[in-house]
Amino acid sequence: MDILQIAIILVKIVTLTFLVVLPLVPLSVYFERRFSAIIQDRVGPNRVGIPFSLLGFKKDFHLFGLVQPIADGLKLFLKEDFTPAHVRKAFYWMAPALTVVPALITVCVVPFGSPISIFGHTEKLVIADLDIGPLFVFSVASLSVYGITLAGWSSNSKFPFIGGVRSTAQMISYEIALGLSIVPVLMYYGDLNLGTIVKQQADHGWLLLPLWGHDATHTLSSKLLFWFPAAIAFLIFTISIFAETNRMPFDLPECETELVGGYHTEYSSMKFAMFFMGEYAAMVIGSALIITLFLGGWSIGFGLDAVVEKLHIGDFYYGGFIHMGCFMTKLLAFILFFILVRWTVPRFRYDQLMKLGWVVFFEAALINVFLAALIVAAPQLQAAIIGIGSVLLVILTAAVIWVAKVSEEQPKILRA
């Protein structure tokens, strides 16, 4: 590996992590505050801008309050970093880092755009072009629960502890559904490289919008038929990501109404800010993953991608940057969706959360795997086998629903 390659990798790490993904965290905090305010008929932070009048100019630029998150961050820096006497110091210090780092590590497999090419040298807009993309994301992202659990435990106080335990239980119940729900997608593409998955979506239509790029192996009818398992997978995956990132309908580890502040009750200053950052970074990565797998990643769609990829000035093919802009637009739209959900859906009760994870999503994802397998394999099978398969699938579904219904505990009558 020569110096140039290392330099390119370093540049990619610094730009994509620290100049593209990390700024999205304060931006999503800003959007969260503005959008929630607008939903609630308020204004939200719209004042903090660049104080030109301090430098002797006539007017301040308030920029719709876009500088607000920086002011928030500055405030958190200046706060007293208080460590209570009763905490377990080493883990207490480690926990905030453990929530942020996994979220930022997962950035490395997300394809931000199509390859750009300069002087005949082609470079992919992804930090690490791993062939195990989603698996890597799952394995690293689930580590972030350690941060939350350790924070809860090391705080040595009851409410954070309950928050940490809840987070663990929630992670276990939703990780399975999360993993199982994308099996159909991986089966369909036959590939675990996120870059290849997006390329296929650009060529043959997004998974949830397969309306272009038809050919012999990707007929419209086969794609539309696969739309159903894809939609189920999308639903389960999205909701599981909500649970995984501790976002609103599932934010039981930190629900203020029950647990004071949840797992970060005992934290202050930048340590608290790290949890905050970790949560939002996880949200950004979660939406990036959903977009990459189901909504075409950087692809503009409608067959425009091939055109964009060919755009060039001399030797410099800059289409990748346009794709990157498209990716960021989709990302922001999805983050807004996250926020909309947060301010619309009330928090689940804990038993409802568990039931949803174990009884509904786990089974639904499992059946969805079989359904997708049947649809993917159908062209190679004889009609009889397809018939038997679908009958078996219906029986399986009925059995699962029946078991779920029977096992549902009836509320006991206390007094006749």
Place this chain on the structure above:
Amino acid sequence: MAVVKLQRPKLNFGEKIYFGALIKGFILTMTHAVKSLLGKSVGAETLASSGLGVTMQFPEQRWDDHLPEYYRGAPALVTDEQGRERCVSCQLCEFICPPKAIKITPSEIPSDDPWAKVEKRPLEFDIDMTRCIYCGMCEEVCPEQAIYLRKDYLITGLKRADMVHNKKRLYEIGGTRVGLVNKWNELK
């Protein structure tokens, strides 16, 4: 005590799968968002909103035109139409003031003054606005109708001393008040 047995409501299929309610919720929040952006939120009109939600954005927009007649702002001293002080420093307001915000130093009117018959006027009249609770008792108790609650509500300062209104400041806020007061009557 009678035991009331409550039956949980039976949910039908649509309510059980929950998605209908979710979509209803999204429609509700998005309607609010759109209306809020267009400045057509419920109550935006009556609350004189800034065009975003129902909020009035303060330094640029003021509630001043919408203040009710009975609004109680900063207390202030008033002069009559000829610029004479109405206050006779009877100190009733000082005694009635619940938070003890008013401090008066009385003084005599010298005997060569044309209004020597009034006898007293305040030498110092301080109202500590960090203590004032805008109750209006001083206005009610004043026999000379010399102190009134005005509609000023922006009482700010950088020091505690800034927040104490002295006599000069109080007359500045108060201005003049037209109307007959018995003590100016030569015959009485």
